[in-house]
Amino acid sequence: MATTLAERAISTPFFDYRIDTAYDEMFRSPDRPRPHYRALHAHLLKLPAEELLRSKQEADLSFFNQGITFTVYGRSEGTERIFPHDLLPRIITSAEWEIIERGLTQRITALNLFLKDIYHERRILKDRVIPGEIIYTCKHFRRQMRGVKVTRDVYVAVCGTDLIRLPSGKFVVLEDNLRVPSGVSYMLTSRRVMKQIFPALFRKCGVRPIEQYSQALLSTLRSLAPEGRSSPTIVLLTPGVYNSAYFEHAYLARQMGIELVEGRDLVIHDDLVYMRTTSGLKRVDVIYRRVDDDFLDPLAFRSDSSLGAAGLFNAYRAGNVVLANALGTGVADDKAIYAYVPEIITYYLGEDPILENVETFLMADETQREHVCNNLDKYVVKAVGESGGYGMLIGPHSSKEQQEQFRARILEDPRNYIAQPTLALSTAPCFTENGAIEPRHVDLRPYVLFGEKVTIVPGGLTRVALRKGSLVVNSSQGGGSKDTWVLQN
Amino acid sequence: MLSRVADSLYWMSRYFERADHCARVLEANYNLMLNPTKPSTEQRWNRIAACLGLGSDAAGLDPQTAILRLTCDSSNRSSIISCLASARENASQIREQISSEMWERLNQLYHEVRQFSTRTENDSEPLPLLTAVREGAYKFHGVTDGTISHGEGWQFIQFGKYMERACALSILLDAHFSASAGADDLDWVGLLVSCSAFEAYCKVYTADLKPDHVAEFLLFSPEFPYSVRYSADRMGTALEAIKQTSAVRKTSRIERLIGMLRSSLSYVQIDEIIARDLHRYLNSVIEQCRRLHAAVHELYIGYPIEAALGA
Structure with missing residues (x-):
């Protein structure tokens, strides 16, 4: 029956x-x-x-x-x-979890050393571990950050690394998300x-338990305060209510008991940062910023941005305010530079990576490009500077037309693309x-x-x-x- | 508290009060105009419609159209729908600073009015909507008092509400008294009902309606919430509380302005004013409110950086 x-x-x-x-x-x-x-x-x-x-x-x-x-x-x-x-x-x-934890600790330690290096001595480039060109052609490389002293040499204070599990059961790193990762409120x-x-x-x-996250975030931010500021004022800078992650910004600010500010609340005078309160101007020491580099300071970066505050970068460079994350961390997030992270770990720490990368083909490399372009239906192609699943082609699920479009885009600007094999992400019951x-x-x-x-x-x-x-x-x-x-x- | 947050709370409250005031006045006058009208009533109505924000357009419109323009017309910046939209816009900028209950009430009321406006035809009945706004306002004030701490933010809400009320009442009184020729009892009832003041008035003066008494009650009653004096007193309390919570700074100008306004409203006699010039007196109240608003804004919100650093 x-x-x-x-x-x-x-x-x-x-x-x-x-x-x-x-x-x-x-x-x-x-x-x-x-x-x-x-x-x-x-x-x-x-x-x-x-x-x-x-x-x-x-x-x-x-x-x-x-x-x-x-x-x-x-x-x-x-x-x-x-x-x-x-x-x-x-x-x-x-x-x-023990492996994941050790692997992520190793990775963020190496990436912070890498960021310090490329904005100061550039040893890794001189030693030809990474071609210099790939750094200088990166959209997220900030020339302005050269030689800028960063508190505790912490460039990346907060990151949200994307891991996936392969059919073998091994966890590998898909993306590092070193700029302004979101989702922690969820x-x-x-x-x-x-x-x-x-x-x-x-x-x-x-x-x-995970409930201690907000306290941990607050002590992390506090540990980054400029020297001599014993009880620092910490704020969270949001692009405002129309940002897709505004709920999270408000949530975290409330959980940490810090002020949620927008760019228009900040005033910079003599390289000091203040927020405008009903009790007058209040000095700000640490900014957990959820605004992208480009929009932080119209004087230093995009002049059409009204989300940041004019003069913020100078105050930052003078060491009077700390931004978390630092400016220019996106360079280590670039998907073409991601391909070098295993070498970066070995170079700075003398260790083998605990968590491996996903196999990645650089379209800037002629042989790799040719191989991928002839097999677009098998690969996932991603723009190096994008995140959030925008600007990518999933080969097996794409039409001939889409593949042609991407082929043209790759050939026009090879540096801007990488390809990875289509991965069988692990499954879980839903x-x-x-x-x-x-x-x-x-x-x-x-x-x-x-x-x-x-x-x-x-x-x-x-x-x-x-x-x-x-x-x-x-x-x-x-x-x-x-x-x-x-x-x- | 961030200046921007204080400013948004203040304007949320002012716009909300403006919508509420507009609904009350329209509701009262609508009832009045269901009676057979006299030319003098029509003239007065035009004055009132003008003072609610229709300006010189008011004279050319029949009452029904004027009411629609003042309720659902979002191209008219002082219509109820526009005021609620502005209040909501301000609230959404500081969504985290107000309680969920406040947001829900405000949001719900806004959507109710908006739905009404989308199915508006020329002959649709505005009365249920006006009642809904007035009742929605009571609910909003209730949750505002009941669901957030009465700290600095709440005080800015109070200040905004009573600032708006003092100005709106003065303007309304001026409109009534400057076109009072031929006014009968029903017209004075209309004014009192506009301020939800009819029963409260009767408790003091009985139902014996005298223009002087009406003016005295709505201007100088220290106990009735829809009087100019009561509003000024509440503004004074709010400003004192704000001064206490924020670091002490140069509040002397604000204190002088609110002090002058309050003493004028406490010690002046209505017959003196009417004998001299009520219109001028009301205008001077509005002018004092305007200066007070500017002084508060300058001290707490939009202060020049140099001044703040020098302090």
Whole structure:
């Protein structure tokens, strides 16, 4: 007798869970969950389907009421959406996390040494580890930063590295995001919602806490204060309410108890930065800026920008104010320079990289370019300076026409593009609209803080491609998020 | 508190009060005009429509059109919809500084009025909308008082609200009294109802309606919230509180301005003013408010950098 989908869903929500070549976070093979997922698996089997659906609605409502939204660009102004959230947590063992943590610490340490080097002595270029041309042709290289002393030599204080897991089970780095990475508020709010929904599972699993992130961020910023400023005033600089991450800016400022300022609140006089308050001008020492380099100071960078404050760069260069992240960190974020990060780690630290890179082809290199251009249907092509999933071609899912367009663009400006093989991102169980649980592709963005010491809260933002089979996890392109649980042991 | 935030709170509050005031006056006068009208009533209505922001256009419009222009016409900057849009715009700039309840009430009211304007036809009935705005305003004031700390930000909200009220009341009184020829009891009831003051007035003077008494009540009552004196007193309290919370600076000019305004409203007798020139008196109140606004702005919001560094 034939059973309907709904009837089978009642018997097990996993009835349509198909594992393909990608690594599955939950199952080793069909019906055989990995040890650290067993508690969740058992819990889901016990739970009636309606109960799960109700939990999902409860979670959505909670997100809605907290106003957790983001803005989608390229549509009419103010298109605000609730951040799509998947109910099922992504679980990472303590052993896996230990590697990630060491690998990220190594990477950010090396990248900070690299940034200091290229803005000062340029040893790595003189030693021909990296061709100088690739640095000087980088859009995000800031000549103005040459010779500028940066507090504690910390260029990147906050980063959100994108990791993916290959079919072998190994985590590799996809992007470093060294400029103004976002998403940490989703990590924090989604944990709060999950604790309301699955309190019993939290008790059973032993999930390491992440709630200390805001305090850690604040102490990181405080440790970067200019010398002699014993109780520094720290502010968060936002582009304003129309920015897609404004919710996060406001959230973090509130969590840290610091002022949320816009460029027009800042006044620079005699190379000192002040904010305009009802009690008069108040000196500002550290700016956690969520405004891109280009827009920070119309006198030093883009003159048409009204998001920054005139004279800010001079105050910064004079050492009277600290910007986190520093200016010019984007150079290490360039996807062509990313290809050299393993060499950068070995060069500065004399160690082998703990976390590997994704294989990357530089279009500026003739042989590599030729190979990729002849096989565009197999590669993912990305513009080196873009982020957020904009400006890329996903070979296997593209039309001949799109491939031709990209081929032309690559040939016109080879330095601006890189290619990577299409990667089978690992899959994790997701709750679908019809009440079933199915695998969807995920990545992982842990947040790394670098001040007096390196702090990485155990977890991060697991981004998930909610469309079946899709590999694009960016929130602007139909991605959602999951809570990430790092287990105690 | 950031100056920008204080400024947005102040203007959110002022625009909101302006929308509320406009709704009250229209509601009261609309009721009045359901009666068979006399030429003098029509003339007065034109004055009132003009003082609500229609200016010289008012004379050429029939009452129904004028009311629509003052409620739903977003090209008219002083219409209810425009004022609510401005209040909402200011609130959205400081979304994190006000409570969710405040934002929700404001947002809801704005959308309600906007929906009404999109299905507006010339014969549609504005009364339910005007009532909704007045009631929405009570709710907004309620959550404003009940859901945020009464710190500096709240004081700026109060200051904005009573600044707007003092000015709007003065302008409204001027419109009524400068065209008072032929006014009957119903017209004075209309003025009192515009200020939600009819019952409160009767408690003091009984239903015996005398223009002098009406003017005295709406100008000088120290206890009724829709009087100019009450508004000035509240402004004074708010400014004192703001002075306490922000670092002490040169507040003497503000203190002098608010002090002068308050003492004039406390010690002047209505018969003296009416004997001299009510119009001039009301104009001087408005002028003093304007100067007070400028002084507050200069001290707390838009101060010159050099002055602030020298202090």
